[in-house]
Amino acid sequence: MDAEEFRHWSHKAADWGADYRETLRNRPVRAQTRPGDIIRQLGETPPEAGESMETIFADFERIVPDGLTHWQHPRFFAYFPANAAPASVIADYLVTSIAAQCMLWQTSPVATEMETRVVDWLRQAMGLPDSFSGVIHDSASTATLAAVLVMREKALGWKGNSDGLAAHAPVRVYASKQVHTSIDRAIWISGIGEANLVRIPTKGPLNGMDPEALDAAIQADREAGFIPAGVIACTGGTSIGACDPIDAVAEVVRRHGLYLHVDAAWAGSAMICPEFRTLWQGVDAADSVVFNPHKWLGAQFDCSVQFIRNPAEQVQTLAIQPEYLKTHGHDGIINYSEWSVPLGRRFRALKIWFLLRYHGLEGLRTMIRNHVTWSAELCERLAAEPDFEIVSQPVLSLFSFRHKSSGDADQHTIALVNAINDDGRIYLTQTRVDGRIAIRFQAGQSEMTREDALAAFDVITEVARKMG
Numbered sequence: 224m225d226a227e228e229f230r231h232w233s234h235k236a237a238d239w240g241a242d243y244r245e246t247l248r249n250r251p252v253r254a255q256t257r258p259g260d261i262i263r264q265l266g267e268t269p270p271e272a273g274e275s276m277e278t279i280f281a282d283f284e285r286i287v288p289d290g291l292t293h294w295q296h297p298r299f300f301a302y303f304p305a306n307a308a309p310a311s312v313i314a315d316y317l318v319t320s321i322a323a324q325c326m327l328w329q330t331s332p333v334a335t336e337m338e339t340r341v342v343d344w345l346r347q348a349m350g351l352p353d354s355f356s357g358v359i360h361d362s363a364s365t366a367t368l369a370a371v372l373v374m375r376e377k378a379l380g381w382k383g384n385s386d387g388l389a390a391h392a393p394v395r396v397y398a399s400k401q402v403h404t405s406i407d408r409a410i411w412i413s414g415i416g417e418a419n420l421v422r423i424p425t426k427g428p429l430n431g432m433d434p435e436a437l438d439a440a441i442q443a444d445r446e447a448g449f450i451p452a453g454v455i456a457c458t459g460g461t462s463i464g465a466c467d468p469i470d471a472v473a474e475v476v477r478r479h480g481l482y483l484h485v486d487a488a489w490a491g492s493a494m495i496c497p498e499f500r501t502l503w504q505g506v507d508a509a510d511s512v513v514f515n516p517h518k519w520l521g522a523q524f525d526c527s528v529q530f531i532r533n534p535a536e537q538v539q540t541l542a543i544q545p546e547y548l549k550t551h552g553h554d555g556i557i558n559y560s561e562w563s564v565p566l567g568r569r570f571r572a573l574k575i576w577f578l579l580r581y582h583g584l585e586g587l588r589t590m591i592r593n594h595v596t597w598s599a600e601l602c603e604r605l606a607a608e609p610d611f612e613i614v615s616q617p618v619l620s621l622f623s624f625r626h627k628s629s630g631d632a633d634q635h636t637i638a639l640v641n642a643i644n645d646d647g648r649i650y651l652t653q654t655r656v657d658g659r660i661a662i663r664f665q666a667g668q669s670e671m672t673r674e675d676a677l678a679a680f681d682v683i684t685e686v687a688r689k690m691g
């Protein structure tokens with residue numbers, strides 16, 4: 224493709240993107256296709272001869288939009304958001320055109336130095352102490368895996384990578400049942416094994432881990448010959464926003480000399496607002512904290528930041544330096560691939576740089592505060608309806624509810640979620656709370672307005688009452 228054709232189709236793609244964003248409100252939020260609808264439209268064999276961009280682009284417009292669930296739709300209330308603020312999208316266009324592989328400082332110095340700078344901007348924005356450095360990963364799952372590998376290595380005297388786990392007593396990690404499944408996966412992949420992920424009971428209105436039970440579990444494990452390695456706490460669990468009491472947990476962790484990783488993948492964005500920081504009070508004492516700017520903050524997916532108290536430990540765990548990756552003559556520079564699991568790295572710092580500069584922290588704080596307010600308003604309105612019950616109270620902008628029914632409650636709730644999503648005006652998902660299904664609502668899409676929250680009330684009550 225020559226430069227003129229590349230320019231033409233890049234403009235076309237940018238125009239398509241702007242039109243798409245402008246007309247999103249007219250589309251059903253969740254894809255309304257059936258399994259197989261899309262694959263039937265895609266040729267079964269690869270093209271032998273090249274095709275024109277006209278043909279490819281026309282097929283894109285014909286096939287792709289209908290197969291999308293629209294994460295940038297203002298009435299996307301499912302899961303957690305994956306916001307892509309236009310400023311960060313533009314940065315990502317540039318990154319895609321540049322297409323640098325930023326594994327080492329010398330493979331694109333600007334990517335490394337900008338990463339150092341914007342991670343520190345985020346640290347300041349979130350009120351974390353300057354004892355934290357940080358790194359950008361693709362996902363919170365990867366960041367948590369890195370943290371689990373570090374806690375495992377530390378606990379094994381830095382011998383796990385070399386000896387394997389069979390040479391040692393089992394390593395133990397502690398977390399509540401409210402943590403995201405990325406924690407289980409990190410435990411599997413690190414070889415620690417699910418059997419050694421010790422679940423600590425929770426208590427209180429925030430469903431946080433019980434620090435006394437944590438203390439007792441660590442003590443009992445030591446006496447039984449296990450090797451306690453670390454604790455994974457959460458601020459803003461995925462199901463109902465559970466928050467562990469980080470200060471009390473950190474105290475136990477310190478006393479036992481373990482490693483503390485905090486998963487704030489979703490709720491971390493809200494910490495740019497000082498009034499929400501009580502939810503993770505004591506986080507200064509963590510060894511590692513992950514949050515996803517690609518969720519609520521608006522950095523185009525994917526973008527996950529891990530703050531680290533002692534990066535040397537992470538480098539000791541993950542760095543490998545074959546001759547072909549050495550950068551002779553540059554002592555003391557950072558090579559972020561030594562802080563993360565994959566070697567290859569995208570230039571993710573640019574979208575954070577564009578995002579923070581375009582909106583400013585004040586713009587992003589306003590967005591987050593609005594979402595929290597509108598979610599609380601919707602929760603109050605549903606609570607006032609006699610045929611609805613609130614299952615979990617709002618934590619930031621997340622709460623869960625149920626529509627009362629005389630039949631099987633779980634079946635009714637699932638049927639209601641499906642009916643709401645088939646309707647298409649809003650998108651919600653379900654979770655399980657104390658063994659029973661509930662519907663989750665989270666407000667978080669960047670373009671959402673108060674009217675969208677009001678529309679959610681209308682759709683939920685209308686569809687539920689139609690079902691009876």
Ligand code: PLP
Nearest residue numbers: 362363364403405460461488489
């Ligand atoms: N932690 C929490 C609390 C989450 O809600 C999620 C995903 O929603 C994750 C971790 C995993 O995030 P990622 O998709 O970036 O791996």
